[in-house]
Amino acid sequence: MxxxxxxxxxxxxxxxxxxxxxxxxxxxxxxxxxxxxxxxxxxxxxxxxxxxxxxxxxxxxxxxxxxxxxxxxxxxxxxxxxxxxxxxxxxxxxxxxxxxxxxxxxxxxxxxxxxxxxxxxxxxxxxxxxxxxxxxxxxxxxxxxSSVSALVAKHRTGLNRVARPVQITTGRRLAEGWPEGVDDVVVMLDAHQSFRHHIEQDPVIYWGAYVGTADEILVSGRLSEVAERIEEVRAEARARKGWIMDTYLLRRD
CATH class of the missing domain: 3.40.1010.10 (Tetrapyrrole methylase, N-terminal domain)
Structure with a gap:
């Protein structure tokens, strides 16, 4: 066999x-x-x-x-x-x-x-x-x-909070609305930066691209304060390398 x-x-x-x-x-x-x-x-x-x-x-x-x-x-x-x-x-x-x-x-x-x-x-x-x-x-x-584990380790935070769930989803689903029943959401390979749909809620975002490699990029902070910066560095990195793999955690109060 x-x-x-x-x-x-x-x-x-x-x-x-x-x-x-x-x-x-x-x-x-x-x-x-x-x-x-x-x-x-x-x-x-x-x-x-x-x-x-x-x-x-x-x-x-x-x-x-x-x-x-x-x-x-x-x-x-x-x-x-x-x-x-x-x-x-x-x-x-x-x-x-x-x-x-x-x-x-x-x-x-x-x-x-x-x-x-x-x-x-x-x-x-x-x-x-x-x-x-x-x-x-x-x-x-x-x-x-996983990229999720590596991401939260690099940002020195946990994937979930005590007695509270976390959901892993896609950018397409996040663009349709914030998942019900959770305040901590991990988004994988979001080609359209769907976090922009939730700036008014102003969660904290822990974002990373090429995590674990020499090209690693990390950004964190209130979404209203760092969303534009993430979009800029993401576009620059993708243009430079020709591809990008990024992941992020959104944490709502």
């Missing part, structure tokens, strides 16, 4: 890897990597750096494929179908790599940014491949430090 590790590699710092993750790296024969193009080549480079730093005296193979493009202009009712199409295309690539490049008694691994259980599609894609029945394998999930 083929074995696959889904390894959370943290939010960008090679030191984020857990001992469990390092042990899994050193049991892996084949690492599957998706190339996201020249703009995001540093994401591939980070994975290479992690392997070079943490694997000792073991030969392994790298199998790379081009990540399929996703229709990022689709909105409204077209958003979910666009994501479904992209995930199916990814599943086709993953299935082909596992079938063609992983031997029956070998271990393969996908290195997942942050934590595989939070805001990532890898686990769902692997389940889809197993349901197709074309290739059989077992898989194990190795948790990692």
């Amino acid at each position: 083929r074995k696959i590790y889904v390894i959370g590699i943290g939010a960008g710092d090679p030191d984020h890897l857990t001992i469990q993750a390092v042990k899994a790296l050193n049991r892996t024969d084949v690492f599957f990597l998706l190339d996201k193009g020249e703009e995001k080549s540093d994401l591939i480079r980070l994975r290479h750096d992690i392997l070079e730093q943490h694997i000792q005296d073991r030969e392994y193979r790298l199998v790379e494929a081009r990540d399929p493009d996703r229709d990022r202009k689709a909105g409204g009712t077209g958003y979910s179908p666009a994501v479904d199409d992209w995930r199916r295309a990814r599943a086709d690539i993953y299935e082909r790599m596992i079938t063609d490049e992983l031997g029956d008694a070998e271990c393969g691994a996908f290195l997942v940014w942050g934590d595989p259980a939070l805001y990532d599609s890898t686990l769902g894609i692997l389940e889809e491949i197993l349901e197709r029945g074309g290739v059989a394998f077992d898989y194990e999930v190795i948790p990692g430090i």
Whole structure:
């Protein structure tokens, strides 16, 4: 039976890897990597750096494929179908790599940014491949430090307050309104700075981009005071690097 590790590699710092993750790296024969193009080549480079730093005296193979493009202009009712199409295309690539490049008694691994259980599609894609029945394998999930955990640690605050819930949501949902029943809201990859819809409530915002990397940017304060600054540094960073990954926590009184 083929074995696959889904390894959370943290939010960008090679030191984020857990001992469990390092042990899994050193049991892996084949690492599957998706190339996201020249703009995001540093994401591939980070994975290479992690392997070079943490694997000792073991030969392994790298199998790379081009990540399929996703229709990022689709909105409204077209958003979910666009994501479904992209995930199916990814599943086709993953299935082909596992079938063609992983031997029956070998271990393969996908290195997942942050934590595989939070805001990532890898686990769902692997389940889809197993349901197709074309290739059989077992898989194990190795948790990692998520961008959310890294964000609040960098800002020296907690994710939630005593006896109070926290909700993780998307920028699209936040633009529709503040979630009911919570005062602490984490927003992932908000391309449209949806926090602007809540300036009148004036929550505190803890914002970060490229958290855990050399390009890390952190801003915090009352939203009415720092919203414009966040928009400016975000636009500058995205123009400079060609991409941005940011996360923020909104905390309402």
